[in-house]
Amino acid sequence: MSTLTQLPHASPGQAPVQSVNGAAVKLRVEGLGKRYGNIDALHALDLQVRSGELLTLLGASGSGKTTLLQIISGLVAPTSGRILIDDRDQTHAPAHQRDIGVVFQNYALFPHLTVAQNVGFALDMRAVSRNEAQRRISEALTMVGLDSMHQRFPRELSGGQQQRVALARCFIYKPSLILMDEPLSALDRKLRETMQMEIKRLHRETGSTIIFVTHDQDEALALSDRICMMHNGRIEQIDDPQTMYERPRTLAVARFIGISNVLEGKVLPGNRLDGADGNVALPEGHGAQANQSGALVIRPEHLHAVAAEQGALQGQVVDSVYAGVETRVVVRLASGNLLVVRRSGGDAPLTIGSRIGLEWLAQHARFLPA
Ligand SMILES: Nc1ncnc2c1ncn2[C@@H]1O[C@H](COP(=O)(O)OP(=O)(O)OP(=O)(O)O)[C@@H](O)[C@H]1O
Ligand SMILES: [Mg+2]
Structure with a gap:
């Protein structure tokens, strides 16, 4: 059993954060199941994601990675179990009420909006002043190395640049939990490796908690604080990359990693x-x-x-x-x-x-x- 400790409130109105063996828990998934017809996409999963960590969900096609992200983000309802974010039960909270940023594989940018407008879109909806919005858009675009591209349209950008806009758009409103579903899989290898470093840097600089989905083991080894290996809707092993590589607990993990x-x-x-x-x-x-x-x-x-x-x-x-x-x-x-x-x-x-x-x-x- 882990020791649960109640930490003091970080700021008024913020939920109390419990810690597991000393590390604060951002997301707690308990007995989470999802059934589609007679297929169990997820089998009663238990998972704890620590505050500030970058956890990758790694697994073959159909192992349930996207389903898990969709349930965490609120786009899909689970068949059983619950989701706690900052110790608050969010299982039935609508997606827009969860403090979660999402970047998908082909994150559709608005084609008729400029880069700056795409990035600032979420701020418009949050009633941020014009000056403040300008400042944050510039900051976010600088962060992803797109300083000179405020006025371009998505069609005038390469795939990698579009993906950076999607990242800037997610990071701009500083969500404390970010979900990324294969955000780099459409990019060529070189660009993918550059973007991996970018994501690591953004993660370090913002201190956000990131759950990153990939089926690429090299990407998982390069990026993660911990890897959560999924297989047929179940979690096979959760460990840091080195342990995962050197001490796989099952044949499925040994075969998948390295x-x-x-x-x-x-x-x-x-x-x-x-x-x-x-x-x-x-x-x-x-x-x-x-x-x-x-x-x-x-x-x-x-x-x-x-x-x-x-x-x-x-x-x-x-x-x-x-x-x-x-x-x-x-x-x-x-x-x-x-x-x-x-x-x-x-x-x-x-x-x-x-x-x-x-x-x-x-x-x-x-x-x-x-
Ligand atoms: N809307 C749906 N209706 C029916 N079955 C679904 C639905 N979404 C997913 N599934 C099934 O659930 C299982 C898990 O799918 P999921 O998309 O979570 O896998 P994944 O790990 O993200 O795979 P990939 O690497 O191919 O993206 C699969 O068997 C899939 O066919
Ligand atoms: Mg998927």
């Missing part, structure tokens, strides 16, 4: 795993029961090529993919299973077609139950 070499099999007495790829040692403290089915997971950087007939496994080099700082060598085992070995510039090249052995340190392999 490249994983997976050796499936059954646990034998004597701490061995036996399967189609052979009989290999389990790491100490693997926690598996005899006869349990599961897999040994080893990251490419922990697999080492050794001479044929040496090492724990034998295979044939079938491909070699150059990727700048590293080369990924693909090795086929007798079972047909393909493993990836990461080699750096200094390593001797491996000839395609050659037979090699593979080894790893026991502590670098993880056993995950099936």
Whole structure:
């Protein structure tokens, strides 16, 4: 059980903020379910988002990421469960009454309004004075690097610039919770990486809480304070990026984040795993029961090529993919299973077609139950 502590009010009229193990909670999702016909898009989710963190929802197509964001924003009603923002139950509050900013993948800008008018749109509706509005529009456009573009129309902007306008429009009224649904997926890789840095900077500078949806694991690793991995409408694991990568708790997480070499099999007495790829040692403290089915997971950087007939496994080099700082060598085992070995510039090249052995340190392999 977590310890709940009541913090003093930050300002009059603001809801009391409870803390979980010391960190204030911005959003609390309790038993949240959503059913469409006979499909459970979400299965009774529990999630706590800390104040000021950038949490990504990561998962394959159809895992429920957008559904969860839509329910938090108030666009879709849940079938069960509740949503608390700053400790107030907002499950049935209309969308416009929640202090939430939203940026979607193709955030439609108004085509007949200039950049400045698009960005200031939300302020008009909030009865902010003209001078104050001008000041905040300029500030927001400077923030996203669009200083000189106040008078342009959306059609005169590139995709990346339009997406920046959408960000400025969201940040301008300083919502304390921001939801972003794949806001960068329409951009090319280079621009996407630049925008990721922009979002990180905006997040740092504004101190807002951000929930960011992506199905791109690299994006999630680069951006997040924590990653919430979703799979078939359920949360598989929530952790910081490094823990998620180094200590995935399920095979689904190991397979989704980074490249994983997976050796499936059954646990034998004597701490061995036996399967189609052979009989290999389990790491100490693997926690598996005899006869349990599961897999040994080893990251490419922990697999080492050794001479044929040496090492724990034998295979044939079938491909070699150059990727700048590293080369990924693909090795086929007798079972047909393909493993990836990461080699750096200094390593001797491996000839395609050659037979090699593979080894790893026991502590670098993880056993995950099936
Ligand atoms: N309005 C709807 N009516 C019926 N089913 C829906 C509706 N919206 C979503 N679903 C279903 O709910 C499940 C989750 O969909 P959701 O859009 O949340 O997935 P997602 O993780 O955002 O996927 P993607 O990465 O493709 O955007 C899917 O099976 C989807 O078909
Ligand atoms: Mg989606």
